[in-house]
Amino acid sequence: MATMTAAPQRRRLSHTVVQWGIVLGIVGAVVGFWVGALIGDRVVPADANSNNSNAALIVAYIGSAIGFLAGMGFFQYPIGRLLGRPRPTEADEAFLYGEDGGKRRYFRLNLDHKVIGVQYLVVILFFLFAGGLGAMFIRAELMATQPSFTSAESYLEIVGLHSVLMIFMASAAIIGPFGNYFVPIMIGSRGMAFPRLEALTFWLLPPAALILISSVLVGGFPTGWTGYAPLADEAVRGMDAYLVAFGLVGLSICLSGLNMIATVISQRAPGLRMTQLSVLVWGVFVTSFLGLLAAPVLLVVLVMEMLDRIGRATFFVPAAGGSPFLWENLFWFFGHPEVYIFIIPAFGLILEMLPVFARKPIWGYRVALGGMIGVGVLSFFVWQHHLFVSGIAPSLRPFYMFSTEAISIPTSIIFLVAIGTLWRCRARFTVPMLFVLGFMFNFLIGGFTGVFLSDVPTDFSLHASYFVQAHFHYTIMGAEVFALVGGITYYLPRITGHELNERVGKIQFWVMFIGFNGTFLSLLAVGILGMPRRVVSYDISLQGLNISASLFSFVLGASMLAFLVMLVYDTIVKPRLPRSANPWESLGNEWRLPHPIPVHNFTALPTDWRLPYDYDRDDTHPALRGAGAPFPGLAE
Amino acid sequence: MSANRRLAVTLGVIWVVASLVGLFIISVLPFPPAHASDTATSISNTLRLLTYLAWPIFSGVITGIVGSMLIGRRDPNARPASHDRIRGNPRLAGLWVGVIGFAVLLLAVFGTLTLTNEEAADALGLAGRGTSGTSVGSSPDNTDIEVQVIAQQWQFTYRYPAYGGMESAHLVLPADARVTFHITSLDVTHSFWFPAIGVKADAVPNNDNVFSTRVAVMGTYRIQCSELCGLWHGSMDDNSAQIVSGSDFSTWAKQQQAADAPVMQYLPPYSHTYVPLPAAYGT
Numbered sequence A: 001m002a003t004m005t006a007a008p009q010r011r012r013l014s015h016t017v018v019q020w021g022i023v024l025g026i027v028g029a030v031v032g033f034w035v036g037a038l039i040g041d042r043v044v045p046a047d048a049n050s051n052n053s054n055a056a057l058i059v060a061y062i063g064s065a066i067g068f069l070a071g072m073g074f075f076q077y078p079i080g081r082l083l084g085r086p087r088p089t090e091a092d093e094a095f096l097y098g099e100d101g102g103k104r105r106y107f108r109l110n111l112d113h114k115v116i117g118v119q120y121l122v123v124i125l126f127f128l129f130a131g132g133l134g135a136m137f138i139r140a141e142l143m144a145t146q147p148s149f150t151s152a153e154s155y156l157e158i159v160g161l162h163s164v165l166m167i168f169m170a171s172a173a174i175i176g177p178f179g180n181y182f183v184p185i186m187i188g189s190r191g192m193a194f195p196r197l198e199a200l201t202f203w204l205l206p207p208a209a210l211i212l213i214s215s216v217l218v219g220g221f222p223t224g225w226t227g228y229a230p231l232a233d234e235a236v237r238g239m240d241a242y243l244v245a246f247g248l249v250g251l252s253i254c255l256s257g258l259n260m261i262a263t264v265i266s267q268r269a270p271g272l273r274m275t276q277l278s279v280l281v282w283g284v285f286v287t288s289f290l291g292l293l294a295a296p297v298l299l300v301v302l303v304m305e306m307l308d309r310i311g312r313a314t315f316f317v318p319a320a321g322g323s324p325f326l327w328e329n330l331f332w333f334f335g336h337p338e339v340y341i342f343i344i345p346a347f348g349l350i351l352e353m354l355p356v357f358a359r360k361p362i363w364g365y366r367v368a369l370g371g372m373i374g375v376g377v378l379s380f381f382v383w384q385h386h387l388f389v390s391g392i393a394p395s396l397r398p399f400y401m402f403s404t405e406a407i408s409i410p411t412s413i414i415f416l417v418a419i420g421t422l423w424r425c426r427a428r429f430t431v432p433m434l435f436v437l438g439f440m441f442n443f444l445i446g447g448f449t450g451v452f453l454s455d456v457p458t459d460f461s462l463h464a465s466y467f468v469q470a471h472f473h474y475t476i477m478g479a480e481v482f483a484l485v486g487g488i489t490y491y492l493p494r495i496t497g498h499e500l501n502e503r504v505g506k507i508q509f510w511v512m513f514i515g516f517n518g519t520f521l522s523l524l525a526v527g528i529l530g531m532p533r534r535v536v537s538y539d540i541s542l543q544g545l546n547i548s549a550s551l552f553s554f555v556l557g558a559s560m561l562a563f564l565v566m567l568v569y570d571t572i573v574k575p576r577l578p579r580s581a582n583p584w585e586s587l588g589n590e591w592r593l594p595h596p597i598p599v600h601n602f603t604a605l606p607t608d609w610r611l612p613y614d615y616d617r618d619d620t621h622p623a624l625r626g627a628g629a630p631f632p633g634l635a636e
Numbered sequence B: 001m002s003a004n005r006r007l008a009v010t011l012g013v014i015w016v017v018a019s020l021v022g023l024f025i026i027s028v029l030p031f032p033p034a035h036a037s038d039t040a041t042s043i044s045n046t047l048r049l050l051t052y053l054a055w056p057i058f059s060g061v062i063t064g065i066v067g068s069m070l071i072g073r074r075d076p077n078a079r080p081a082s083h084d085r086i087r088g089n090p091r092l093a094g095l096w097v098g099v100i101g102f103a104v105l106l107l108a109v110f111g112t113l114t115l116t117n118e119e120a121a122d123a124l125g126l127a128g129r130g131t132s133g134t135s136v137g138s139s140p141d142n143t144d145i146e147v148q149v150i151a152q153q154w155q156f157t158y159r160y161p162a163y164g165g166m167e168s169a170h171l172v173l174p175a176d177a178r179v180t181f182h183i184t185s186l187d188v189t190h191s192f193w194f195p196a197i198g199v200k201a202d203a204v205p206n207n208d209n210v211f212s213t214r215v216a217v218m219g220t221y222r223i224q225c226s227e228l229c230g231l232w233h234g235s236m237d238d239n240s241a242q243i244v245s246g247s248d249f250s251t252w253a254k255q256q257q258a259a260d261a262p263v264m265q266y267l268p269p270y271s272h273t274y275v276p277l278p279a280a281y282g283t
Helices: A018-043 A054-072 A076-082 A090-096 A102-109 A115-140 A152-172 A175-186 A195-203 A205-218 A240-266 A279-311 A324-358 A367-379 A383-385 A395-404 A410-424 A431-454 A456-462 A466-495 A502-528 A540-573 A617-625 B003-028 B038-070 B090-116 B118-123 B246-266
Strands: B145-152 B156-158 B164-166 B173-174 B177-185 B190-194 B199-203 B208-214 B219-225 B237-244
Touching: A018 A054, A054 A195, A054 A205, A054 A240, A054 A279, A076 A195, A090 A195, A090 B156, A102 A115, A102 B208, A115 A152, A115 A175, A115 A195, A115 A205, A115 A466, A115 A540, A115 B003, A152 A175, A152 A205, A152 A240, A152 A324, A152 A466, A175 A195, A175 A240, A175 A324, A175 A466, A195 A205, A205 A240, A240 A324, A240 A395, A240 A431, A240 A466, A279 A367, A324 A367, A324 A383, A324 A410, A324 A431, A367 A395, A367 A410, A367 B246, A383 A431, A395 A410, A395 A431, A395 A456, A410 A431, A410 B090, A410 B190, A431 A456, A431 A502, A431 B038, A456 A502, A456 B090, A456 B199, A466 A502, A466 A540, A502 A540, A502 B246, B003 B038, B038 B090, B038 B208, B145 B173, B145 B190, B145 B246, B164 B246, B173 B177, B173 B246, B177 B190, B177 B199
Parallel strands: B145 B177, B173 B237
Antiparallel strands: B145 B156, B156 B164, B177 B208, B190 B199, B190 B219, B219 B237
C-alpha cells in the first residue's frame, strides 16, 4: 500500500492528453487507409468496391478512432491488466481523477464523472450550434422555391449534416451532461460503476463529430439521418463517414446505458431505496435500458450497410435478393426507441425542476415513474408506424396504430403530474420555470401531432411531409432543447458556481419560444398543404408560409446565439456569482454538498435520505431561506 | 365550497368554453387535401375528426397547467398550506389513465374498423391490400383502370396495361373511375404522392405497391416524390397530372398509344416489377 513505501509513488501515466490522441488518430487513419486499400484491392471483387475507396475510407475512419482512443490512454489499463502489470499507483489514480485541479483536466482522459459531465455539456453545445448553423442555412435557402444561393448537392449535404449532428446532440443532451454529473451525487455514490467506460462514452463523440463533418470533403451523404438503403448503397464516399460516425455514437449510447444501469443498481448509498431516487435519476435509469437494448441493432444495421458498400454483400439491394425493407425495419427498431432516449431524461429533468419552482412536493411520484417506465417499454413496439405507406404487408397496421396511440397514455401521466404539482402552488417564475412551462406547451403539440401521424388514414396524407418534420422538431427542439437550456440555467450555479443574468434570460426565453412556435406552426401548415421533407425546390403556392417559417427561424437562431453569448459572458468573460450557494432554494440532494464538490463527492457515508421534494414541511421552512441543509457528517 | 373544489369548477367552466369555441372553429376550417377522390375526402374527414377529439384534451391540459398555476396563485414566500401535503391521488390518477386510455381505445378501434371494413378500406384505397398477389394484367374487383407508376431517379413514368402497356410521361386519369395504382421503382426507394387524391405509397424496387381509389373531380394537379431519393428529389414532380372526362381520356389514350407504337418493341413487356439491365449492382 501507499503507506508502506517511504517515498511518494511516482505517476506512471503521462501521455494521456488530447494532443497524443490527435497524433495517434492520424497514425491510425493512415494505417487504416493502407489496410483498407489493401482489402479493397486484393480481397473483395474489383467491381464490388463501388467507389474504389470505400474499404480504405471505412477502415481509415475506424483506425483513426482507435488511434485517438489509444492516444487518449484508454488501452493502458485493460492491456496492463491483461499482461499482469501492476495496478495503477495512487498517484496515477489521483492524476486520472484530476485531483490536481486546474483547467487541463478537462482536456484529457478524466475519470471524474463531474469533469465528464462538463465535457459532455461543451460537446453537446457544439453539436447544437453546429447543427443550428445548418438549420439557418436550410431555412435561408428555402425562402426561394428553387435553389438560389446553393446547389441541390450542397443543400442535401447540409440537410444530412444538420440532421445527424442534431441526432448526436439529442442522444446525449440531458443524459450526457446532467446524467453523468448528477446521478452519482443523487444516489450518494463516490462515482460511477465503470468510470473508464463512462469516459469512453464521452471520448467516442469527438472522433464521431470529426469523421461526420469530414464527410463534406468526399461529397457528403445524400440520405439524411435515416440512411435509407439502397440510396445509401449508391451514395458517394461521404456515406462511409456517416456509417462510421453514427456507429461510434451508437456504441457510446449503448455503453452509457450499461454504465448507468450498473451504477443506479449497485452504487446507491446504503439505505437509499429505488423509490427514494430523484425523478431525474429514474429518467436516466429507464432511458439506459432503451440505449442498451436498441443501440446494438443500429450497430448491426450499420455494419451490414458497410459490408454492402465494401464487398457487395447486397443485404439491401433488391436486384440481388436483398431488401430495402430490411434496412427500414432494423433502422426503425433502433430509431423509435432512440427518440424516447431523447425525451425520457428530459421528462426526468423537467419533473426535477418543477417542484423547486412550484414550491410544492412532486404530485404522484410513483405515477410519474410508472409513466416513464410505460413510455420506455412501449417504445419497442411501435417502429412499424414509420412504414405505413412503405408497401409491406398491411396486416400488422392495426397493431402498430394501437401501440403508437397507447404511448399517449403513459406520456399523459407526465402532464397529470405537472398539473397536480402546479395545483394552487406558490409558483416562482424564474427562467428555469419558464423553460419547464415552455417544454410542457411544446411537447403537448408534439404529442398531439404524433397522434395524427399514428392514425393510418391520416398518415397517408402526412407521412414524410413537413408535418412530420415539424412534429419531431416540436419534441426534440421544442421539448428536449428547452429542457436542456432550462437545465443549464438551473444547474449552472451548482456546476460552475455561476449564475445567468435573469432579466436577459427571461427575454431570451420569450424570443426563443415565439421564434420556435412561429417557425414550426408554419411548417405544420406547410406539411398539411403538401410539402414533402428534404426538398430544395417546392410549389410556388407554399412560398408564403415558407418565408414565414424562415423569418421566425432567424428569430429562433438569434435567441439561441444570445443564449450562447450570455453563457460565455456570465461564466468566462465576467463571471457572475449567484446570490447564494443554493440560489433556487432547492431541497435536491445535489445541493447539499459543498461548493466546489470534492473529487470523490462524499468524504463520509451520507445518511438521512429522503425524497428530495419536501417543500410542504413547515419545519424545513427556515432552512429553505438559505442553502439546503448540508449532509450531516460531511466536512464543511 | 373548499378552495380546491372552487378552483376545479372555475377551470371546468373555462375548459368547457374553450372547448366549444375551438370545436366551432374546427367545424368551419377547411381541411386539406382537396376532395378530388373518395380517399382524399375520407382523409379530410378523419383529420377533422381527430382534431375534434384532440382539441378538448389539448385545451383541457393547457387550462389545467396555466389555470391551476395562475388562478389562486399564492405568494411564493408564503408558508406551506395544508393542501401542499397531498402527495398524489391514486383514484384521480386512475381516472386520468382511464379517460385517456378510453380515448386511445376509441381511436384504435375506429381506425381498425376503418382498415378492416371493406367499404371504408375501399374508400381509403386499401382494397389492393398493399403488395399485390394477383397475376399480371388481372385487376382487383371493380377497378375501371389500372395504372403503373414507375419511379426512377428523378422522374415518374406511367404505364397503362389495358392499352398495350403504353407509356406516358404525365399521368392522365378518367374522372368518376376507380383507379388502381401499381407503384414500383427501378433504382432506390421513392414515394408517389398525389396529394389531391390522397394517394401516398412508397415506390420500392422489386416490389409492387398497390393503392386504389375512386377519382372524382376533374382538373390539373401536382404529383411529387416524398421519399428522399438523392440529388434532385425536390424536383421529382409533375405539375400537369390531369383528371379528365371519360371521353377525353379515351381520345388521349388512343393518341398516346399511336404515338408510342414505334417504341413499344424496345420497352420491356408489362410486368409488376422490373430489374433494370445492366443492374447497378451486378446480377
